[in-house]
Amino acid sequence: MEQILERFPFYLTILSTVCGGITVALIGGMTIWTFRDIRARSRDPLAHILATILVLVVPIIGLVVYLMLRPQETLAETYERSLEQEALLQAIEEPEACPGCGQRVEGAYLYCPACHTRLKSACPACNRALHLRWSLCPYCGASVTPQVVEPVALSAESALEEELPAEV
Numbered sequence: 001m002e003q004i005l006e007r008f009p010f011y012l013t014i015l016s017t018v019c020g021g022i023t024v025a026l027i028g029g030m031t032i033w034t035f036r037d038i039r040a041r042s043r044d045p046l047a048h049i050l051a052t053i054l055v056l057v058v059p060i061i062g063l064v065v066y067l068m069l070r071p072q073e074t075l076a077e078t079y080e081r082s083l084e085q086e087a088l089l090q091a092i093e094e095p096e097a098c099p100g101c102g103q104r105v106e107g108a109y110l111y112c113p114a115c116h117t118r119l120k121s122a123c124p125a126c127n128r129a130l131h132l133r134w135s136l137c138p139y140c141g142a143s144v145t146p147q148v149v150e151p152v153a154l155s156a157e158s159a160l161e162e163e164l165p166a167e168v
C-alpha cells in the first residue's frame with residue numbers, strides 16, 4: 001500500500017500525459033477536419049484561417065459555432081447546381097430543330113429554310129410565330145385554329161401547297 005502511495009505522483013504523471021495526449025489529438029483532429037471542411041465550402045483564404053483558428057482556440061464550442069455558421073453547400077455542390085441550372089437554361093434557349101430535316105431553326109421561323117417544312121403559323125392578329133398545336137396566341141390572346149402538324153414535306157412544292165388551302 002505504501003509502495004502504491006509512493007508511486008502515486010508517477011501514476012498521476014502518466015494519467016495526465018495520456019489525457020493530454022488524447023486532448024491534443026482530439027483538438028488536432030477537429031482543427032484539421034475544420035480546415036478541410038471550410039476549404040471544401042469556401043474559396044476565401046481568410047475564412048479558412050478564421051475557422052481553423054476558432055476551432056483551435058475554443059475547441060468544442062468553436063466547432064459547434066463553426067458548424068452553425070459554415071456555408072451550407074460545398075463548392076462541389078454549388079458547382080453541380082450551377083451546371084444543372086445552366087442545362088435548364090440551355091434547354092429553354094436552345095434553338096429548335098426542324099422536324100423535317102433536323103436543321104436548326106429559330107423560334108420565329110414559320111418555315112424551315114432548308115426543306116420548307118411548315119414549322120409555325122403566324123398569329124392572325126399580331127403576326128407572331130405560334131406553334132401549330134396552339135389554339136390561343138400567348139402574345140395577344142387571339143384564338144387561333146390549331147393546325148395538324150404535317151409530317152415531312154417532301155419538296156418545296158408540297159410545302160407550298162399546304163400553305164395555300166384555297167388552291168387545294
Ligand SMILES: [Zn+2]
Pocket residue numbers: 098099100101102103112113114115116117
Ligand atoms: Zn427542315
Ligand SMILES: [Zn+2]
Pocket residue numbers: 123124125126127128137138139140141142
Ligand atoms: Zn397574337
